[in-house]
Amino acid sequence: MxxxxxxxxxxxxxxxxxxxxxxxxxxxxxxxxxxxxxxxxxxxxxxxxxxxxxxxxxxxxxxxxxxxxxxxxxxxxxxxxxxxxxxxxxxxxxxxxxxxxxxxxxxxxxxxxxxxxxxxxxxxxxxxxxxxxxxxxxxxxxxxxxxxxxxxxxxxxxxxxxxxxxxxxxxxxxxxRVLATQLQGALTSRIRIEQAKGILAERWHTDMDEAFETLRRYARRERLVMDVVAIDVIKGSLDDTALRGGWSGSQ
Missing domain, CATH: 3.30.450.40 (GAF domain)
Structure with a gap:
């Protein structure tokens, strides 16, 4: 053999x-x-x-x-x-x-x-x-x-x-693995932003577009990432007056 x-x-x-x-x-x-x-x-x-x-x-x-x-x-x-x-x-x-x-x-x-x-x-x-x-x-x-x-x-x-x-x-x-982590991070960030929009729209009795614009303007003004602002909104640690400062839309 x-x-x-x-x-x-x-x-x-x-x-x-x-x-x-x-x-x-x-x-x-x-x-x-x-x-x-x-x-x-x-x-x-x-x-x-x-x-x-x-x-x-x-x-x-x-x-x-x-x-x-x-x-x-x-x-x-x-x-x-x-x-x-x-x-x-x-x-x-x-x-x-x-x-x-x-x-x-x-x-x-x-x-x-x-x-x-x-x-x-x-x-x-x-x-x-x-x-x-x-x-x-x-x-x-x-x-x-x-x-x-x-x-x-x-x-x-x-x-x-x-x-x-x-x-x-x-x-x-x-x-x-890196791409999957990035995609998961982007998805999680998007979910938080949508959640923050919903919280603001309900609190201010306004539509989702106005809530998003307020988040975006505040993030640009303070030079913050939108996800960071969304997290603060979800936690309730962001003052409405500061958040809506400089926004000329409906109050």
Missing amino acids: RDHTSELRLAEVLVETTDTLDDDFDPERYLSRVAGHCVELLDATAAGVIFDAVGKHSVAVGGHPQKLALDLLGAQHDGGPCVESLGSGKPVPPMRLAAAEPAARWPEFTALARRRGIGLTYAVPLRQRATLLGALNIFVPDTSQCLYSEGELGLAQVIADATAVGLHNHRAYTDS
Whole structure:
């Protein structure tokens, strides 16, 4: 019988990665967990992510071990696989750091990576359709006997794609929660204003339009939000004389 252990583990990771509809969601903690899964599934020493936080500059998040990943990401300010993938939106295929090309292409990063025992690296973009959200960088040890190929790159891209879906879903979830809160606030405010209009119309034996105009004029004169004035009317804490001051309609 075929052993499905690795496939099952990958499926579990992908489900966890896309499950981001949580009010306590923290992007850095989430991406650190994703990086840890990459270390496990891709036989790596470390993994890290550079992502674009909304309203902020790019933020580096380390995997396991975290300090090593952060150091390797931080050494890429003059170039490196993660920064290159983030800039192009394309994968950077597995590259042996003992070769001449990476030393010429990313000298500072390559020198640090080799000193820290990294023999191979590659990176893939975090994409949600046409939107580029960041890049995932995998760091493989010098001692690795694995023959890294398009298979590992493809697996990393699958994890990165699931991560991008997770980030996108959480942003959409947050936006919908904010919109729902705004709409509920607007509805509640409108109900209070209607209630205040009814109170004034009944008290002054006038129509609703005149009551509303009085509320609006007072709010403008005092530079207050209509909802605040309505609350004071409902509470009975607003003096009629002050409220009707400057109103030339029927008394």
